Amino acid sequence: MKKIYILILLIGTSCMQSCLNNNFLEKYPLDQQTEETAFFSYENFQTYAWNFYSYLEVDAGPTSLESGPVSTSIFDCYSDNGFYGSPNEENPWVWQTVTVPSTTDEWDVPYTRIRAINIMLDHIDDSDLDEDEKKHWRSVGYFFKANEYYRLISFFGSAIWVENTLKDNDDDILYAKRMPRAELAQKVLDMLLYARDNIKAEGDGENTINRDVVLALISRFGLFEGTWEKYHSISEGTDYLQACFEASAELVMKHPTVHPNYDELFNSESLAGKDGILLYKNFLSDGKGHNMTRYVRTSSHYGEVCADAIAAYLCQDGKPIYTSNLFGGDKNTGDADVYTEFRNRDYRLYFNVCPPYKVNSPSATNVDFSLVTDTENPVDREYIDLMNNLCAGTSSTKTLPMLQWAGQILREIPHFRENAYGMGQGFMTSYGGYYVWKYYNTTTPVNSAGSLNSTDFPLFRMGEVMVNYAEAAFELGKFSQQIADATINVLRDRAHVAHMNVAQIDANFDPKRDQTVDPVLWEIRRERRVELMFEGFRNDDLRRWKKGEYMNKQQLGVYLNKADLEDERHRGDEADVADFKLQLDRAGNSGRIVFFADPVVVGKGWLDHYYLHPLPSNELLLNKNLEQNPGYPTTNADK
Structure with missing residues (x-):
């Protein structure tokens, strides 16, 4: 309150001084900020820039948790990790049902944000800030602007560059061609490198953009652009991979450890002070939170994981299920009953996908744990005991049996949506039998509609930086046992998986490996897959590796x-x-x-032009200098 009061006084004083020094016809409103009155002091810039933090969406896709329905992106539904388990909702990229939209938030929203960022950037030089303060706020603006252009590049390949705040008569920019990808990507990297070197090391306090957060975005963008350019034969991507490598190395040196409990990264009321959390989204209750926890604990959850993704998790001896003596199923196919399949696996599997169990309960709506008893089969409580042990002494609430939205006890997993099997209530069901519960917790209210869930979400964390570092190091020919120990093996310690021994990984380490991928790189990519599963990265990863064909299978x-x-x-x-x-x-x-048919059998599958999204048709009509991405019609009527 004191800061707000001081800011009002400053704005009022600045506005009064402006009125005294200018003609009365140029007076500005005294009861509100304008561009001419809002950018004088450090605190002015700080207040204005707070809104930029809302641009950092939880989801990697266009739909954020706080603004509407939970996106399919965060659950990796349009990837080889899973699918959207609702009839007639097949992956449009695999089933070739993608159409050219008239408008899309993927294109429109970034430009709205870029305009707001440019307004601040354009007023830095004329402010009362000293030189170091000007560099700091330019760095903050560059960080957010770079992030918006990063997403435009990811979706569309290139975009129109907007240097300054647009005016109505800036037709040369309003109707410009898109800047070539190589040039635009370089601008993004240049902005981030400037921010790295000029931002205040500690930012503007706890949980704000600082040097570490800038380095994390360099790590993310550098890996994306470097591998995209390499695997799409644009260039070797060396500059971007090197930027990722250096930024990641600095962060790993400064933050060599991670928070010991994986589940607490995604289901904590506060992420403040947790090891390895660089920036997080702090949600509040009373309508200012999100809907994720309620979504996961109701019948609305259609984000399904497939058997291929389950198979990606190593056994605890650090070997794939196809070669590990700890796996009790078929070594050739990976087939096993669900109890056997989950046994002796990476702990991240248990926190991401609900393990199998069964209890006796007098009714499907029973809420009295004293009336719940074990079945006659001891295996039915194997994972009940395991999850109790994993959650003991932590704030994790992933104990079994699960509780649905009204606190009623779910009697068993797998719990199929097909209700012909007498499985009880239709909540927390799955068509495939695996239930994704990464964001399940019982700490926030879910028994009524609205954005009431107040658990925080990580935006940048060291788990991602570590797998970025390992991958960039390999692509640059620098990966070693030392880097593996500082990255992958740190994550495996938390996951209760044996360390990666680089020298032991040969062509036979995983017989199901994509034979076009180096065995060590395959294991690095595996680690990334399981560490970041259901955080919205997988579709981007497949596109940058040019591996869209991984989705061409029946899940x-x-x-x-x-x-x-x-x-x-x-x-x-x-x-x-x-x-x-x-x-x-x-x-x-x-x-x-x-659930869905095999897309290849019916003549469908990934098409190369799907690596980029189509530009919206309305933009093409408004701006004749824009060209549609190759492979798409200008409008769907042009097919």
């Missing part, structure tokens, strides 16, 4: 025997596998659940 659910599920359905009656309602991926009485 499968849990492996089961029909008779086992029929026993559940009949609750002790004689099972009849002919009554089985779910579809399996093979003939016979055992197999993996399928």
Whole structure:
């Protein structure tokens, strides 16, 4: 309150002085800030720039948690990690149903934000700031502007560069061509390097943009652009990869450890002070929070994970399921009942996907734990005990059995949406049998609609920086056991997985590896996949690696025997596998659940022009100098 009061006095004084020194016809409103009155003091800039933090969305996609429905992007639905489990909602990029939008937030929103950022940047030189303060606020503006152009480059390949605040008569910019990708990407990197060297090292206090956060964005953007240019044959991407390498190395040196509990990164009321958290989104309750926790604990959660993603998690001996002696399933196919499949695995699997369990409960709506009892099969409580141990002494609430939105006890997992099997209430269900619960917790209210969930979300964290560092090092020919120990093995210690021994990774380490990818790089990419799963990175990763074809497969659910599920359905009656309602991926009485058809079998699949998104048709009509990205029609009527 004191800061706000001082700011009002400063604005009033500045406005009065301006009125005394100018003709009365040029007076500005005394009861509100304008461009001419808002940028004099350090605190003026600080107040104006607070709004920029809202531009850092939780989701990597265009829909943020706080502004509307939970995006498919954060759950990796349009990737090889999973799918959106709702009928007729196949991945449009694989099923070739992508259309040219008339408008899209992916294009429009960044320019609205860039205008606001440019307003601040244009007023720095005329302010009362000293030179160091001017450099600091220019750095803050450059950070946010670079982030907006980074996303435009990611989605569209290039964009129109806007240096200053646009005026109505700036037709040469309003109707300009897009700046070539190489030139625009260099501008983004230049802005970030300037910010790195000129921003106040500690920013403007706790949880603000500082040198570490700038380095984290250099790490993210440098890896993205460097690998994109390399694998899309634009250039070797060396400058960007080197920028990523250097920024990541500095951060790893300064922040060599990570918070010991993976789940607490995504389900804590406060991320303040947690090791490895560089910047986070601080949500409040009472309508100023988000909907994620409620989403995950209701029937609205359609973000599904597939068997291929489950298989990516190593066993605790550091080996893939296809070669590990700790995996009790089929070493050739990876098939195993869900209890066997989850046994002896990377702890991140347990925090991201709900392990299997079953309890007896008098009714599906029972809320009295004293009435819940174990089944006659000891394996049904194996993961109940495991999760109790993993959460003991922490703030994690991922204990089993799960609680749905009204606090009612969910009797079992897998819990299929197909309700023909007597599984009880229709909450927290899955078509494939795996339930994504990365953002599940019982610490925030979810029993009514609205943005009430107040758990914080990490925006930049060392887990990402470490896998960025490892990947950039490999691409530059610099990866070593020392770098593996400082990055991947730090993350594996938290995940209870044996260390990566680089010398032991050969062509036979993972027989299911993409044979066009080096065995060591494959393992680095695996670590990235599991560390960042369900945080919205996977689609971008596949596009920058030029591996969209990884999505050209039928995504499968849990492996089961029909008779086992029929026993559940009949609750002790004689099972009849002919009554089985779910579809399996093979003939016979055992197999993996399928939901969507195989896109390749029906002649669909990823197309190369999908690596970039189409420009909206309205923009093409307004600006004749804009050209549509290759492979797309100007409008859908042009097909």
